Amino acid sequence: MMTGTITNKRAHLERPVRGAGGQGMVEFTVDTGYTAYLTLPPSYCEALQLPFVRDEEAYMANGSLVWTEIYSVLLDWDGEERAVEVIAVESEPLIGMTLLDGYDLLMEVRENGVVRIQKSQHREVSPNDNATV
């Protein structure tokens, strides 16, 4: 299980990330309106020397299309290091719904409330994950 905190009306979760250029702890905002894995600012991708993966277009909130660059980062996720795709964008770092797939997200939504993310306890919802009931 991973735990974070509600601060300034955002659900924050700190996770270690690693690339050829170094490693660091990043404070991510859990964003259920974001469909992919992660975002990091381009300056982080550069400093961590993340390998470039590809270009692809993304929809912004108003439906407009923007070209984005995808990189690969090593992320410590629930005690396991995973290589995941990260979109380089100038925003606060985000955790999206694809990374959360197969996990339960519980938020005590009040200032300093606890955010809990753990492997799904609901086998019938995610029959292919390794959840223990």
Place this chain on the structure above:
Amino acid sequence: MTQQQISKEETRRAAQDFYQTHIRPIVETEENIGKMLILDVATGDYEIDDMNNSLALNKRMLAKHPGNRLTGFRIGYDAVQAFGGYRPMPSKR
């Protein structure tokens, strides 16, 4: 001209044109809608896989075309991912 001499913008434009003209008419079938397609526009080679396998798919394509700048598409849609809760509609292009 090598891939490195072509600008990022030119590669993206060429990839989009190539996808719309030569690939989309072939791949946009019911069973492929929503899948990930990765294109190496320098050679015209592409592969399709589930969205969840996009990083592995990318690695396979890079192994075949090392150093080339790849482009991703989500079949049936104008973009691969969405920010801010935008709900993607079928491609309008």
